[in-house]
Amino acid sequence: MRKLVFAALAGVFMLSSGFATENERTTTTTTNESFDKTCYYNVRNSRGERVGGVIMQGVPNDVDCGSLTARLRTIDIWNGN
Amino acid sequence: MLNKYLVFVIGILIFKTSFSQEKGVLKVEYNELVSYIPQIINQDKGFLLVTDNYSYYRTVFDNTSNLKELDENTIIVAALKDEYFSEILLNRNQDSLTENLFERRAIKKFFSVKEEIPIMDWKLVDDSKRIGKFICKKAELNFRGRSYTAFYTEEIPVSLGPWKFHGLPGLILEVEDSEGFFKWHLKSVYYPYDEKIDLNPVFDRVKKFENISYKNFDSTLIESLKSKFKAIKSRAGNRKLSISTEFDTKEWKEPSNSWRNQTVFSF
Numbered sequence: 332m333r334k335l336v337f338a339a340l341a342g343v344f345m346l347s348s349g350f351a352t353e354n355e356r357t358t359t360t361t362t363n364e365s366f367d368k369t370c371y372y373n374v375r376n377s378r379g380e381r382v383g384g385v386i387m388q389g390v391p392n393d394v395d396c397g398s399l400t401a402r403l404r405t406i407d408i409w410n411g412n
Numbered sequence: 413m414l415n416k417y418l419v420f421v422i423g424i425l426i427f428k429t430s431f432s433q434e435k436g437v438l439k440v441e442y443n444e445l446v447s448y449i450p451q452i453i454n455q456d457k458g459f460l461l462v463t464d465n466y467s468y469y470r471t472v473f474d475n476t477s478n479l480k481e482l483d484e485n486t487i488i489v490a491a492l493k494d495e496y497f498s499e500i501l502l503n504r505n506q507d508s509l510t511e512n513l514f515e516r517r518a519i520k521k522f523f524s525v526k527e528e529i530p531i532m533d534w535k536l537v538d539d540s541k542r543i544g545k546f547i548c549k550k551a552e553l554n555f556r557g558r559s560y561t562a563f564y565t566e567e568i569p570v571s572l573g574p575w576k577f578h579g580l581p582g583l584i585l586e587v588e589d590s591e592g593f594f595k596w597h598l599k600s601v602y603y604p605y606d607e608k609i610d611l612n613p614v615f616d617r618v619k620k621f622e623n624i625s626y627k628n629f630d631s632t633l634i635e636s637l638k639s640k641f642k643a644i645k646s647r648a649g650n651r652k653l654s655i656s657t658e659f660d661t662k663e664w665k666e667p668s669n670s671w672r673n674q675t676v677f678s679f
Contacts, residue, residue, distance in 0.1 A: 366652075375482070376491035378474075379452030381663050382517070383641060385487075388654040397484025405487055408648045408655060 370396035372405045385409060433608040434463035440583070441599040442574045444471060448593055448663050451482060458574045458596060461609050467572050468611060470499040497522070500576060501614055502529055509576060512617045515629075518636035524618045527626035530555075532579040534562075543585045543598055551580055557667035557675065559590040568603050575665070593663060630669060638677060645679050 368390040374383045385405050394401055442458035457472045473496040482488060495516035502509050511525045532553055539550040541563060548563035562573065566582040573584025574596040585598040624632070641657040648655040658678040661667045667675050 371485060373486045374489060375449070375486055376489055377452075378446070378454050378491045378496075379448040380491070381448060381660070382489065383644075383657060383659040385644075386656040386658070388656070390653060402484075402487055406489075409487070409489070409644060411644065411647045 365392050366390065368392050368394065368396070370394075370401060370405075372396075372402070374405075374409060383409075433610045433612075434466065436461065436463055436605040436607045436609045437603075438462040438568070438570050438572075438583070439602040439605040439607075440574075441601075442596045443599050444574065445595040445597070446593065447595075449482070457599075460572065460574060462570060462572060462605075463609050463611070465503065465505050466611060467502040467504070467578075468499065468609070468614060469574060469576075471496075471575075473497075492516075495520075499614060499617075501611070501618075502572075502578065504529075510618060511576075512614070512621055515633060518633060518640045522617075522621040523629060524621040524623045525626050525629045526623065529578065530576065532577065534580055544601075546585060548585055549582070553577075555666075556669050557661075558594075558665070560587050561590070562587040568601070570603075594665065627669075627671060630672060634672070634677075638679070641677065641679050 366389045370387045370390050372385045372387075373381060374385065375381050385408055387405070387408075390396070390401075438460070439462070440460040442460070444456035444458045446454040446456060454474045455476075456474050459470050459472070461468045473493065475493040495514055497512070497514040499512045500509065501512075507529050509527050509529045512522070513525060514520075514522050532555055534551045534553050537550040537552055541548055541550075543563060543565070546565040546567050548565045551562045551564060553560045553562065560577075562577065562580065562584050563586040564573070564580040564582040564584045568583035569581070570583045571580055572578050573580070573587060575587075577584050577587060577596075583601070583603075584596075585601075586596065588595045637659055641659055645655055645657045656678060658676065660676040662675050
C-alpha cells in the first residue's frame with residue numbers, strides 16, 4: 332500500500348514537472364518568435380518570363396525572405412516536394 | 413517496261429513537288445527582341461515568307477542560357493529550349509490564321525490553333541523615319557490587351573509584317589509594344605523574291621497537331637493553369653505556413669481578348 336502511494340506521488344511529481352517544462356518551452360517560443368511576416372516570390376523562367384507567384388504568410392519574423400533557405404523552400408513548394 | 417515505269421514515277425514526283433511549292437513574293441528576316449526584365453534580353457529571329465495565297469512567319473528562339481541571380485524575391489526556373497515553338501500561317505483566300513505552337517505553360521502539347529484573320533484597327537500617325545533605305549510611316553495599334561507602335565513602308569506594298577501583324581498599306585519593318593517586352597526590327601528584306609516556297613512541312617504539322625479554335629485554346633489553357641496553381645497550393649497545404657499562388661497573363665503576347673478581360677488569377 333505504501334509503495335503504491337509513493338509510486339502515485341512520484342507519478343504526480345513527474346507529470347507536474349513535465350507540464351511545467353512543456354509550458355515554459357511553449358511560452359518561451361511564443362514570446363521570442365512571431366509569425367506575421369509575408370514573403371512574396373516571383374517565379375520566372377530562364378527567358379525572364381513570369382510563370383507565377385508564391386505568397387507565404389505566417390513566416391517567422393526573424394526569417395529573411397531573400398535567404399537561400401527560404402528561396403529553396405519556395406522552390407520545393409513550386410515543384411510540389 | 414521498267415524504264416517507262418521509272419519515267420512515270422519520276423514524272424509524278426516532279427509534278428507533286430512543283431505543285432506543292434508556291435512561287436515566292438517576299439522574304440523578310442526580323443530580329444525579335446523579347447525582354448520581360450532588363451537583365452534578360454532574348455534575341456530571337458523571325459522569318460516571314462510570302463506567296464500569292466499565304467504568308468508564313470516562324471520564330472526561331474534564342475537558346476542562350478540565362479539562369480542568373482536576380483533580385484532576392486525572384487526565383488528562376490529553367491525554360492527548356494524545346495518547349496518554344498511557334499509558326500503562323502495566314503491563308504488570305506480562306507481568311508484563316510493558324511498558329512502551330514507548343515503549349516509550354518500547363519498542357520505541354522502541340523496545338524494547331526485556328527482563327528479568322530483578326531481585324532487590326534491601326535491608327536495612322538503623321539510621323540515618319542528612315543529604316544535602311546526605306547522611308548517608313550508610323551502607325552499605332554491596340555490589340556488583345558497590348559499597345560503597339562509600328563513603322564511600315566509603302567515602297568513594299570505588301571500589307572503584312574512579323575508575328576500576326578497585318579493590315580497596313582505597306583510592309584511593317586519595325587514594331588514595339590508600349591511596355592518594351594516585344595520588339596521586331598528588320599534585319600533583311602528580299603523583294604521581289606522569286607524562289608519557290610515549300611509550305612508542305614507546315615501543312616503536315618497542321619494535320620499532325622491537335623486542331624483547336626483560338627477561343628477554345630485560350631479557355632482550355634486558362635483552366636489548365638488554374639488547376640496547376642490550385643494543385644501547387646494544395647500540395648503545400650500541410651505546412652504551418654499559409655500559402656497562396658497566382659499567375660497572370662500580363663506578359664503574354666495576347667494578355668486579354670474579346671471574351672476574357674481577367675489577367676490576374678489568385679488562389
